[in-house]
Amino acid sequence: MTFTVRAPASSANLGPGFDSLGLSVPLFTTLRVTKQAVTEVVPLGPELEGTPADESNYVYRAMELAAKRAGQPLPPARVEIETEVPLARGLGSSAAALVAGIVAGNELLGRPLSDETLLDVAAREEGHPDNVAPALFGGIVVATLDKLGTHYVRLDPPTHLGVTVLIPDFELSTSKARAVLPREYSRADAVHALSHAALLAAALAQGRLDLLRHAMQDYIHQIWRAPLVPGLSDILEEAHRHGALGAALSGAGPTVLCFHDTRESTKHLHRYLHGVMNKNGLTGRVLDLPIDTAGTVVERAGQAQKR
Ligand SMILES: Nc1ncnc2c1ncn2[C@@H]1O[C@H](COP(=O)(O)OP(=O)(O)OP(=O)(O)O)[C@@H](O)[C@H]1O
Numbered sequence: 001m002t003f004t005v006r007a008p009a010s011s012a013n014l015g016p017g018f019d020s021l022g023l024s025v026p027l028f029t030t031l032r033v034t035k036q037a038v039t040e041v042v043p044l045g046p047e048l049e050g051t052p053a054d055e056s057n058y059v060y061r062a063m064e065l066a067a068k069r070a071g072q073p074l075p076p077a078r079v080e081i082e083t084e085v086p087l088a089r090g091l092g093s094s095a096a097a098l099v100a101g102i103v104a105g106n107e108l109l110g111r112p113l114s115d116e117t118l119l120d121v122a123a124r125e126e127g128h129p130d131n132v133a134p135a136l137f138g139g140i141v142v143a144t145l146d147k148l149g150t151h152y153v154r155l156d157p158p159t160h161l162g163v164t165v166l167i168p169d170f171e172l173s174t175s176k177a178r179a180v181l182p183r184e185y186s187r188a189d190a191v192h193a194l195s196h197a198a199l200l201a202a203a204l205a206q207g208r209l210d211l212l213r214h215a216m217q218d219y220i221h222q223i224w225r226a227p228l229v230p231g232l233s234d235i236l237e238e239a240h241r242h243g244a245l246g247a248a249l250s251g252a253g254p255t256v257l258c259f260h261d262t263r264e265s266t267k268h269l270h271r272y273l274h275g276v277m278n279k280n281g282l283t284g285r286v287l288d289l290p291i292d293t294a295g296t297v298v299e300r301a302g303q304a305q306k307r
């Protein structure tokens, strides 16, 4: 028995929605899983050079998490892993690996876990749901994680909303980018964050692209992380002058996300973003991407299946 699992990259926070809001984009982590007598873990391709080729691999550990939640032993299998998601760049590579692994583990066991449980397992492991929820369900997801569980609302992306990402050629681990954040915030900062996150979620739900720039203001994480991401402050302030509908640090960075209107050319925005990189002595890629709406997909013998 062989099947593939394909989980998308994601961009978390979108400014003020720290640890609670994210969307998925079509760069994929793909697993090819074959039931066999012994376990083999095979990372493929240059992006995964250096990741373990044994059961300590993050993807395999995620498969075991699904088995643990189901209360069943994981059957042995060959697991080939490939990814288009650049690692430690703020595009949810760890969430794509985790969600792909949990879904693959569930699939190997005959799908004992519901989608809601898969999300809960993933969110608890990652510590926040804002990457794993869009990686699992696609689209834009608003999610909470607390003692009572994981709760979410998935939104279809507004028509004409596209994403432009600047992906610098350097890594920034989430743990390093979380370590620079304050432990406490003032009431004024809390009110600013929750009001802007609420406005952003409502604007995305209603397709109010005109509100994105204002709603994406954030003082919870971006100002603290700006010293780790050369050019970020300039982009947050100026991207709207070059055609962006709004801009944010993608996840923990260093990727920066801009929204654009898909009816408009992004030529000026690309030129501006490349200029910011040059000014800061950075190299990297600028890509236009749609918002992925499928989330994680399982395929058997060429047939895409609902999880
Ligand atoms: N396909 C994979 N196979 C094995 N390990 C992976 C895979 N993808 C990611 N990882 C692990 O996750 C780490 C990156 O996780 P990290 O949380 O720092 O960044 P990210 O998830 O890419 O970005 P962000 O959380 O900011 O969106 C990698 O260094 C690697 O250890």
Ligand SMILES: N[C@@H](CCO)C(=O)O
Pocket (backbone or CB within 6 Å): 012, 013, 018, 019, 020, 128, 130, 131, 174, 177, 178, 221, 251, 252
């Ligand atoms: N919300 C998380 C996303 C990255 O994993 C953060 O900003 O640290």
